[in-house]
Amino acid sequence: AQKITQTQPGMFVQEKEAVTLDCTYDTSDPSYGLFWYKQPSSGEMIFLIYQGSYDQQNATEGRYSLNFQKARKSANLVISASQLGDSAMYFCAMTPTGKLIFGQGTTLQVKP
Amino acid sequence: SQTIHQWPATLVQPVGSPLSLECTVEGTSNPNLYWYRQAAGRGLQLLFYSVGIGQISSEVPQNLSASRPQDRQFILSSKKLLLSDSGFYLCAWSVGGHTEAFFGQGTRLTVV
Secondary structure: EEEEEOOEEEEEEEOOEEEEEOOOOOOOOOOEEEEEEEEOOOOOEEEEEEEOOOOOOEEEEEEEEEEEEOOOOOEEEEEEOOOOHHOOOEEEEEOOOOOEEEOOOOEEEEOO | OEEEEEEEEEEEOOOOOEEEEEEEEOOOOOOOOEEEOOOOOOEEEEEEEEEEEOOOEEEEOOOOEEEEEEEEEEEEEOOOOOHHEEEEEEEEEEEOOOOOEEEOOOOOEEOO
16 A cells, blocks of 8 residues: 655744654555645645655755655655744655655644 | 646535536646645545546545546536535646646635
8 A cells, every 4th residue: 555654743843943854655666756845824835855766865955855764664854944934734745656645744833 | 837727716615516626737738637635734635636638546435526628627526515525625737757746726615
């Protein structure tokens, strides 16, 4: 079965600190993509970062990095130097064959 | 450049009435298309996805159906709405394979 699991319903982080959002996945497909999206209170879905299953290096995009551990089937998102604008819901997602499935999300609140 | 249009933004419908939500994509050909539903504060539930005209995969058997009458048009329908159909509906597209998806602005449906 193909599944994405995010075990942290909510997280708090102090402004300017780093935070890690957890994501584990399950698929039997040898080729897949892993994604993180941000959803502010407005409801729009904002793409943050992508990691391919065959990529040797962890993906980075500005303050976002993806800690990809293939053997453990984990794809954690690390946000460095948190900002108040980072407060939102964050979703991990995966593309096995043809479809895009999401985890349940983690609500991140950044404290001033 | 590619754009996705989803309408309406909000909709209030009585129980038992029909539903038609439309999503169109511009600037690309043969996209993968997706319909998701999101309950308040929850994750995105994949309802339908399509990799081509007339090819619809249903992920969750329920009171909804989807159609793809044209390459870049994806329609979500119901003959008779239930209270449980209330939620935030999101349409998305991708170029296929393991690439990021781009989302519409969503439709907030309230069934009363």
